[in-house]
Amino acid sequence: MKIVKKISFYLLAFIVALQFLVPLAWMILSSFKTDEVIYKDIGTIFAIIPRFEDLSFKSYTELLSFYNIFDNILNSLIYASVTVIVGLTINSLAGYALARFKFPFKDWILIFVIALMIVPIEATILPLFLVVNEMGLINTVPGYLLPFIVNVMNIFLFRQHFLSFPGELIEAGKMDGLSEVGCFFRIVMPSSLNMYITVGILTFLASWNDFLWPVMALSNAELMPVQVALNAVFSDTYNIFTSHIMAALTIVTIPIVILYIIFQKYIVSGSVQSGIK
């Protein structure tokens, strides 16, 4: 009976994994084919099983001859890294304050933070543009980065995490002469590494995948992040080459996959701690 249960579990896990892996395999494999072969193989097993005689790097060489995609990837890496580093610091401090300190209107601020979490970005994008434009920051890197450094969702997640942080550790730090800020940076932060990594990855992904705000905030081609640059491949006025799209998507997916591989052991425990599921 135990064996049957085990087999059923692995079978189910295998089917679920397939659901996620097949599109990925199709994307990677298609990036090495011509459009003609991609569409001939659709609906057959060869869509996800390679036939080596059909594979080539043509789509990659063509794509890279048209688009400076690596410059845009570098831009995205810089933007995402700045957003993660600065955002984690600011949002965790805010979350810490909401979790541990008593100050006037604290509950109202918390309600405000929770209320803001349900407002979709599309609803705030126009007012945001008007504010940033009024500040003269349109088409500048600070104008692009500043609005998304503060993230109410992340503040809330940190607040939830710090609520259960053992107060004894902080008291011990204070007895050893640490200030409130010192306690945060030397005790709370290092002890919450999993949480920081989890929120960091979520922030990195959000920044990496963002499309609408960079289009609104930036118009200088040299400043564009990769998702906007990629769109040129997707929405060519007339010719859309599926093989180019797949090659571009494969290139863009690589940094994310590397990130997951490096930090995967922290992600699960961080998710459990924060209540993200």
Place this chain on the structure above:
Amino acid sequence: MKKIFLLIATSLLALTLSACGEEKANEEIVVWTQASADHPEGKMFAERVKSYNEANPDKPQVKIENITRAGAGSGYIDKLNAAITANDLPDIFTLDGPDIGAYVDAGVLGELDGYLTEGFKEGFTEAIIDQGTVDGKFYGMGYSDSGVAVMYNEDMINALPEDVKALVPAVDEDWTWDQFVELSRKIDEFAKTTNDPAFENYEVATSLLLTDITAGAYELGTYYFTPLLWGNDANIVGEDGVTVDGVLNSEKSVEALTKYAQLFEEPALASATESEKTFHTGKSALSVSGFWYVSELINNYPDLKFKSLRYPKMSENYDGLYTPSGSWAFVRNGQIEDEERVQQIAEVMEWLTNDEASEQYYQMNGSVPTRINSVDVIDTNTDNPYHNDAWTVLKYQVEETNKSRPVSPGYPYLSETFAKDVILKIAQNKATDPETIKQYLDDAAKKIELEFEKYKK
């Protein structure tokens, strides 16, 4: 840790302050386009602007900004609309031809009559002038036209019996929708009985790309099939751009769409759910194809032998304009009132759309010329017979039969409703009788009329 925190805070403040100090040069003429900088279209604009700046060092210099669009134009359009709200539009920007009416209605665009060199406007093809004209005033200068042809798979046609083959017209011959349907029917009958390898992957006689409508690209349906109405002296909206009832659902419209519906009479000759790239992969013998198919098929499907035919007429005797046309155009910011500045802007717009530009755009990006004097740049004597064939058809249509889509302040809604509630619905429900088609048109007209109330002043 304290130091890191201070460093981050100081850097942020410094970045913000440094950016605040940046000022916009007053003299510069700023152009927004929806083309990305890396794309051939973006490169052709950059090249054109560069040549203007070099030729006119004493005049205000032109700066181009590429705002990438997604899908039908979102991203770029979102930014444009935000800039309108912020009163921060650039001097010149691009718009898709059918959207010009809506932006004129919103008071965003400035007219160009009176600012252009004498005879410049008349240098555009008729369809492009019509596309850019609202209430008799000229607003949009098209830099690229478009076109639709019928393409056929040469291997499949060669496999047909001689009497069926004889139904295929020559590249320079007109043909009718009835002939097109008859050819489709004969092909389908043959396909179901033959073992010829050309028909190995056969799924359907004709590809109409109706799946694009399902996927949300409504304009494609209107662009492809409004000509059926035009060719039968009907239209989707009246001359005033806001009257739909009695126009869209007229007897002439019903008649034209009943002919379109013949393709869905069992056994169906076209499908609302055709496979991806049906024509490209030899799954259909015929295809109603946009001009972008030409380079796509030649470059990405080298094994496919395809030939091109003119867009079918509704009736043999029809001699008006009827083939699909139109594309993106340059327009100017109507919020600028300084006469000298407007004159400078108009001069730049002329440079971006003149005969030389039109030829340059064709050579760099395959853009269909919009200037009468530039149409001859289309080369129909290349080494590639498929290219020559297709461009012979498209060139003829640009010169002789292209018609602009209707100008209406509510065009996006009009287009979406016509494509989704009429063109696609007929195909999905295989509605072939005039009564049902009339019902679809009545329902669509009622829906659009309700939406258009706001435009009727």
